[in-house]
Amino acid sequence: MDAFFKGLGRFIEEKRALVIIASVILLAGAMFGATRLTWATGMETMVNTDSQVYRDYQEFNDYFGADTVIVLTRADGLTELVNLGNVSQVDAIEQQLSGQDGVLSVVGPGFALRQAMAQITGAAVLPPDQATLNAILLDNGEIRPEMRNFFPTDTIGIVIVTMKGGVSQAQIDSLVSSAKAAIADATFTGVQGSVTGASVIFSEMQALMTKSMSTMISISMLLMLVILAVVFSVRGFFAWRWLPLGVVAIGSIYAFGMMGWLSVPITMVSMAILPILIGLGVDYAVQFHNRYDEEARRGETVGEAIIDSVRHIGPAIAIAIIAAALGFVALFISPVPMIRQFGQMLVMGIVACYLVSLFILLPILYIHDRGKAAKTNGNNTKPLAEGRAGLVERGLGKLAPWVIRNPVLIIAIAVLCTVAGVALDGRIPTETDEQKYISQDLPLMKDFNELAQLSGGSAAFSIMIKGTNVTSPGALVWMIDVEGKILSQSAVPVIGASGIADTVAQINQGQIPETQAGIDQALSYVPALLKGNLLTPDNTVANITIRTGPGIGTEQLRELKNVIQNYIDSPPAGVTATVTGEGIIGLEIMNSLTSGRTEMTLLGVALVFVGLFLLFRFNAARALIATLPVAMIIGWSSIVMFLGHIKYTALTATLGSLIIGIGVEFTILIMMRYNEERKKGETPEVAMTTAMTKIGRAVITSGLTVVGGFGALLFARDFPILTDFGAVTMINVGFALVSSLVVLPTIIVAVDRRKLEVIKARAIETTTVK
Structure with a gap:
């Protein structure tokens, strides 16, 4: 040597x-x-892309999408929030974003009001006047319970944009830019809009990383100059x-x-x-x-x-x-x-x-x-x-x-x-x-955390059900049974377990139709934008979303995952079920x-x-x-x-x-x-x-x-x-x-x-x- x-x-x-x-x-x-x-x-930076967990997650995303962009509207009060002019501006944003490349569904106040008007008049349009809008949204001056998904408080409105599976980061970035532009162009009165969601955070990440890297490099060079000069x-x-x-x-x-x-x-x-x-x-x-x-x-x-x-x-x-x-x-x-x-x-x-x-x-x-x-x-x-x-x-x-x-x-x-x-x-x-690796003091994180609090919890797991026909009476009855067991289990607080089965049951007065024809008829009433998040067009894959309450720890999530796995271990013949979602990725x-x-x-x-x-x-x-x-x-x-x-x-x-x-x-x-x-x-x-x-x-x-x-x-x-x-x-x-x-x-x-x-x-x- x-x-x-x-x-x-x-x-x-x-x-x-x-x-x-x-x-x-x-x-x-x-x-x-x-x-x-x-x-x-x-997500590919955190989980091996060749692992079964990642493959299941990606397969689920390909069917139902996982990237979501949330448009929040904040009003000074309930009067401004449900003002017809402001609601019309929110609806215009929904319509604009629904035509964006890579968008699977856009669900917000405009969507809910159009569906309500379709049941009343047969035409999916916005209410023609303030009185009609108030009759649909309000009950004794309060937001109706069925509308709380879109108006969680008297000052907040929510529009949820779900991207198709396999979209590129460029498509997500384009949607975020379009959402911001649409908010800037809207003529609100007493209302302010913002864009949030996990996809928005990742979209903004590169700019944040570039800024932080520039700062760190400058500081490190300065520190080196001082250290070398002194020592x-x-x-x-x-x-x-x-x-x-x-x-x-x-x-x-x-x-x-x-x-x-x-x-x-x-x-x-x-x-x-x-x-x-x-x-x-x-x-x-x-x-x-x-x-x-x-x-x-x-x-x-x-x-x-x-x-x-x-x-x-x-x-x-x-x-x-x-x-x-x-x-x-x-x-x-x-x-x-x-x-x-x-x-x-x-x-x-x-x-x-x-x-x-x-x-x-x-x-x-x-x-x-x-x-x-x-x-x-x-x-x-x-x-x-x-x-x-x-x-x-x-x-x-x-x-x-x-x-x-x-x-x-x-x-x-x-x-x-x-x-x-x-x-x-x-x-x-x-x-x-x-x-949590990002500062919670950033405006985009404040919006995201506020959204999590408004929703009362998070989508911990999803159950991906696959089969030749997952809308058969036997498959839907089994799904309803699984949802009931999950909601009634006492291991971990669960605030929601929903999918195509309970949607069909709601349309059919709380029961799953006994025939395939009855099920098909019920499915025809489900709005396409809503169905896209629950069922594939060929009826071969369905989704059950399980939402947990706030503050759920890792051990509780692991316990809930094991409980759910036990419930889905014996599906009907020709049907398979897999637990996936962000909770599984976190574990x-x-x-x-x-x-x-x-x-x-x-x-x-x-x-x-x-x-x-x-x-x-x-x-x-x-x-x-x-x-x-x-x-x-x-x-x-x-x-x-x-x-x-x-x-x-x-x-x-x-x-x-x-x-x-x-x-x-x-x-x-x-x-x-x-x-x-x-x-x-x-x-x-x-x-x-x-x-x-x-x-x-x-x-x-x-x-x-x-x-x-x-x-x-x-x-x-x-x-x-x-x-x-x-x-x-x-x-x-x-x-x-x-x-x-x-x-x-x-x-x-x-x-x-x-x-x-x-x-x-x-x-x-x-x-x-x-």
Whole structure:
């Protein structure tokens, strides 16, 4: 390895022009690849598209649609709400939206009034005057119960637009735009309109994500500038300490270019990648820059400093990169697609940042310092003076002896915190509602939450019934029976279970007709817009929608799902029934985030250990010492999350693997520098003190840059999923620094001392025997 990196350093020195030209060419390709990046905000980012749960959900959506857009109208009072002029404007919006591409049905006040007029006059038109409208809608000055679906309060009106199955995001976006335009063009009096619904949220997501990414990138760059200016001290021009940031900006372009070429989309999770990469990438660049500066201060020529910096720090960073990549690879097993994509982006990003640190930063340093040496000395041999130890080095020099003297205290506290964290981990809740990942203070979320409160609950499950004729008397009677059992069960509050069967029964005075002809006649009275949500045109698939009350928890949903499954296990001959819907998707996500999280963490620890075991030439002790201090942080993190009331999400579920991948770099750098000093003949105490003071500054700078990268996530106010993740990860990186500078040194020295004692004892025994 030493010979390889020495040769690599010489190649960078001799072929610097070629290296930079190649980097520029690759940069052009990366910039073009970045233009191919796409956004993903749908259900496919949370659930495996090849899972049976997803296939059932998509099949149901193909038949009945799942994407809905809600138009809310808010009035100053009941008089304005049911004013004929205002209702006519709402009806005009309904008519306009019903002609939109991809729309399955539009049901609102206009639809309800037209149906009522059709029963009275035989013509589906709006009431001709206010008195007729009031007679249809009101009873003793109050909204009639049968009209509460469209007027849930005396100030709110609702129009529900259901999209056909398989519609594209472009069609949804077009509908949302049309709805907003129709509201803007309406001439309401005392009424205001707005558009909401889950589909609207996803439609607005890209704009929100773009805005948040721009904010995070700007903040992360600013934080890096400040951190590097304050902490990272190198020779020469003051601005030279910002060189790592400029290099990493190029590395980020490479990473995003690879994402574009490999068709890895940007999601709510992966949108955090750029600030993270800036932090990690600056970390790697700082390590190379710091070691080059150290070699130059010793009096080496510019060329020697380049070669020795690559030779000494290159292997350590390479091992750290491989270990980090192995930790991130554990994310690939996650059942959640956007977590897997996050892992892919992390691996590509850290590799890109490592390569630019080698092949861009070092050639720039060489060209600059060689030119400076030529001006001052006429050649490339003038040594550069050793600098005075800074505040950080002096502080670490004082910390090292204390750490070495107190192994029992330090290790005991670290282990106790780890055990406590592991015990608390099971008490940390998991957030599976993707809509909660968005700020609830946004106007569109306020509208959505208000709608949920007005409806009194949510459509938890749907039962998809399939058969050659699901409208046969036997099938409809069975459906009615299932609905009754669901409504009467006591496991979970259910406020509604409805489908085509009870609709037919309502038309036939509460009974299912005994003949197919009677059923067909009843079906002919069901409005097409209403029937489209309950039954396919060929009568082969039907839908039962089950609505639960507000505040239903995951365990209750799971229990209700099991109850429903028992009710539908014995359908009539030729009929099959499947439970699907958003509730099933939520349960699937919950399972993925809970079981998958533990597996990812354990796999991350195992992969890092095995990787280091191989890289350290089958030295299990060294691999364990490098891994153990970072693995402890996982327990410490659980304490922070529990005390901070932070839930596990699609992002915080990655914390175990992520912190292993990030933190192991610090332990490897310190361990390898310690070994370098020991090979020079230093005692364990002196070697550790030297290692901590020489590389400690760079490690602390690296840690702070990573903290700064994650700190930028705190400014993504529209996405609590990012702010929570940023806060916890910042603390975890701080833990990684503490573990690397406090826990790791005491373990290394204690183990090394014990090894020396054993060697000395054996030597005494050998001498005695002789």
